Amino acid sequence: MTKSLLFIASLLFILTSCKEGSVDKTERSGEPDVYNVEDDNAKMNQAMVNAKNSIDEFKNALASDNPSFEYFTIKQKFNADGGAEHIWVGDIQLxxxxxxxxxxxxxxxTSEVKLGDTITVNSANISDWMYYDDGEVVGGYTIRVIRDALSPEEQAQFDAENGLLFK
Known part of the structure; x- marks a missing residue:
């Protein structure tokens, strides 16, 4: 569990969670920044649709027990004042x-959950999923939207700082 939580913490340098309804960045002392995305952002909304439509790929990978697959995470939408917050849930089991x-x-x-809570994921509120396949990110649709908006130099820095390899 600790290894997975450390991975997720480092992974989310740029995109920890998203709050619908705004565009600014929330900086937190000692925590990764949170990028707020407008709820009508077409690319982000399409990324969430793609994640939902491909959740069976995630489920099959999780059930496969393939030793090359690790760090299974799902992003879930939670209610928050004035909108919603999308938060990563790690150590996923089926x-x-x-x-x-x-x-x-x-x-x-949101006050619906707190760091470290064990939850059952609400399938209707899944907004992303990801895992590593031999060190390469599979899924991570919403992360890719944020990453794709970065310059090539920023992408390289993001990847290096977080150990991410994208297919």
């Missing part, structure tokens, strides 16, 4: 066709 995991980010806007 139990009776439900995803269960541990809240891996310190919430900024």
């Amino acid at each position: 139990i009776d066709n439900d995803f269960m995991g541990i809240v891996a980010n310190e919430p900024v806007y």
